[in-house]
Amino acid sequence: MQPTDPGAVELITGGRIDVEGRLVDASNATLFCGISAAGVEAKCVYKPVSGERALWDFPDGTLAGREVATYLLSEAAGLHLVPPTVYRDGPFGPGMVQLWVDTKEGDDLVDVVAPREVPDGWRRVLRAMDRFGDPAILTHSDHPSVCLLAALDIVINNADRKGGHVLHGTDDRVYGVDHGICLHTEPKLRTVLWGFVGEAMPDEAMEAFRTLRSCLAGGLSGQLAEHLTRAEVRAVGRRLDALLRDPVFPAPSEDWRAIPWPAF
Structure with a gap:
């Protein structure tokens, strides 16, 4: 199953989760699972809240919600850069469930x-x-969708865009994953995708951000409020407004480390 398949969200929302292994390189409990419903099967990633490691600047138990919020923002903008992601119960309690992305072997984007x-x-x-x-x-890569992902990272204030979080799917689409360290109210952009600094945002990104700003004024804010604080939702709007006023990829700040470590 591909992330763009019509039944993907329904499957990860209601399917039976069977844990098959653990991704040991992840800092939080990240489980590789099979998921099935009504004869349809796929693979997914399940990150239970109970397996989150405490971070000084992100409240306990919020990382799974930030992953879901990032998916909601990507979808509302019409970018479709994040695989289907939901918050639901699983074998080890509530957490984030995301459809697994099969990638092109040997076709890294970073x-x-x-x-x-x-x-x-x-x-x-x-x-x-x-x-x-x-x-x-x-x-x-200078792939257009990598450029869009770099733009989305500004909106979600991604503090941990590693090279391994940028995937080239077998469906030839680009996806970003692992968005637990995002959407803080304070500026924290930390990414390996600094290659567009100083360039104008592509028209597709600006159209997406105008759409997203309108959605925030409607029902999207309520959806995000299930996973973020009111201040964090307002901060998304401020970042969008800043980009709509000045549609240019920013340079790294001198106030914090600009690239995550490790970078992959």
């Missing part, structure tokens, strides 16, 4: 390579040295 190996058109983010002392470049 990479660290030698300077001469940067693919044509890719954006250079950071110059560094590898473990052998040789020069290396953190770089990412």
Whole structure:
């Protein structure tokens, strides 16, 4: 099943979850599961609230809700950059359930390579040295949907956009995952997708953000309020207003570390 399939949301909302394993590289409990209903089967990620690790700047028990809120924002904007994501009960209590995205093998959208190996058109983010002392470049694709994801990250104030969170699906679409550390009221943008700094936002992003601003004035704010504080919902509106006034990709702030660590 692909994230854009019509029955995806219904399946992850009401399907039976069977835990098959754990993604051990994740900092919070992240379980790989099968999910099934009425003869339809797929894979999903289940993150129970009981497995969240406490963070000093994000209240306990809120990470799953932030993942769902990010999905709601992406859908309301018409961007469809986040796989179907819901908040529901599961084998270890309530948490976030998200449809698994099958990816194109060997087709990463973010990479660290030698300077001469940067693919044509890719954006250079950071110059560094590898473990052998040789020069290396953190770089990412210039795919239009990567640009849209970088724009969405500004709206959701993503504090943890690692390279491994940018997926190139087998359906040839780009998806962002792992949005638990987002939507804080204070500026915290931390991402590997800095390659568009200073450029004008694409028209598709601006149209999406105008749509999203209208949705916030309607029923979307109530949906978000199930997962975020009122202050956090208002902060989304302020970030949108700022982008609509000045539709340019911002530069990293000097007030906090601009790239998550590890970067992948």
